Amino acid sequence: MSDTMHVSDTVQPRTPHQTRRKRSLATTTAHRGPCVPREFVHRPHVGDVLVTSWQRHDNTRFSLTAQWPHDHSYFTPVHGRHHLILPGESIRQAGLLLCHSELGVPVGHHFVLGDLVYTTHPEHLAVGRGPTLLTIDVNISRMRLRSGKLSSGHFAMTFRKEGRIVATGHSEVTVASPAVYRRIRGERISARRRLGPIPPAVPHRLTGSAQEDDVLLSPTDRPDRWQLRVAPGHAAVVNPANDHIPGMLLLDAAQQAARTLTAPETFVPYAFGTEFHRYAEHHTPCIITAQRIPSALPDTTTVQVIGTQNGEPVFVSALTALDTRI
Structure with missing residues (x-):
């Protein structure tokens, strides 16, 4: 599955088979149950x-x-x-689910997500004693169909908890059939991540990670530059079937880099936008750099994070947090 995302410029935030009988696009239906099929959201673990x-x-x-x-x-x-990545992962899963369940895209097709941008409302993101229950309103525009199947569209989403807006965001979705994806990837389609020694980790407390295995950054000779690292067997962010490094893993590496750059400040981003220029390959070192850039809003701090392979940009992220230095 492709998780590659393309986002334009630095974001300046605001304060297979169908498992059910095919229906008319105009039909109003509801589907509720204890679990959405994991193949509909491209996650190997329920x-x-x-x-x-x-x-x-x-x-x-x-x-x-x-x-x-x-x-x-x-x-x-x-x-x-x-966790800041949860809204982005929810946008990804919601879009995939609707593509497979309602928009005719068979499981086994590949997705290129674009303009993945979201802004959260931190005052409504507090973690309780149990899971946070949410509703997500989705509006799809610029929708293109090919042979009755979605080929591309713009997915705008609003997240609410108990009626209050928790986050807003959007992404672009382009769908590639297995044949098209094979042409795009060529011989790299057979690439898989090899397990083996990985470089040392940045201290996990700097990145906001719970433990060392969750740290995606290895230090270099510069305090604003790191090498991407992924612990062997880490299943939470890596699907073993992927022929490239997933986009969500790179998003998390970006937020870890922003936190590490700004330490010991408390940098808790509320807005995130990412541009992916190309696939991140498994067997090529990915270098992550971060720098503060001017923020569009007063009393905020914005960090730009760039990932490169062989000197070519793979992704650019911008993360904005309330300024704790004032």
């Missing part, structure tokens, strides 16, 4: 599935429910708030 049900309102509007875990082994809370 415990990593965040979306729990979906409902169609019309051709372009849908509602979903989701839950964010309070005790996940990887998406651990930071300063009492939900």
Whole structure:
């Protein structure tokens, strides 16, 4: 599965088979149950599935429910708030689920997500004693169909908890059939991550990680530059079937780099936007650099993170947090 995401410029935030009978696109339906099929959200483990049900309102509007875990082994809370990657992963899963369940895309097709941008409301992100239950309103625009299947579209989403807006965001989705994906990837389609020795980790407390195995950064000779590292057997962010490094892993590496750069300040981003220029390959070192850049809003700090392989940009992220230095 492709998790590659393309986002334009630095984001400046605001304060297979169908498992069910095919229906008319105009039909209003609701699907509720204890678990969404993990193949619909491209997650190998049921415990990593965040979306729990979906409902169609019309051709372009849908509602979903989701839950964010309070005790996940990887998406651990930071300063009492939900992990910053959870909204991005929820946007990804919601889009994939609707593509497979409602928009005719067979399981086995590949996705290129674009303009993955989201802004959260930190005051509503507090972690409780149990999972946080959410509703997600989705509006799809610029939708293109080919032979009755979605080929591309813009997915705008609003997350609510008990009626209050928790986050807003959007992504672009482009779908590639297995044949097209084989042409795009060529011989690299057979690449898989090899398990073996990895470089040392940045201290996990600097990155906001719960333990060393969750740290995605290895130090270099510069305090603003790191090498990407992934612990062997780490299943929370890596699907073993991927022929490239997943986009969500790179997003997490970006937020870890921003936290590490700004330490010992308390940098808790509320807005995140990423541009991916190309696939991140398994067997090529990925260098992560970070720098502060001017922020569009007063009393905020923005960090830009860039990942490169062989000197070519793979992704660019911008993360914005309330300024704790004032």
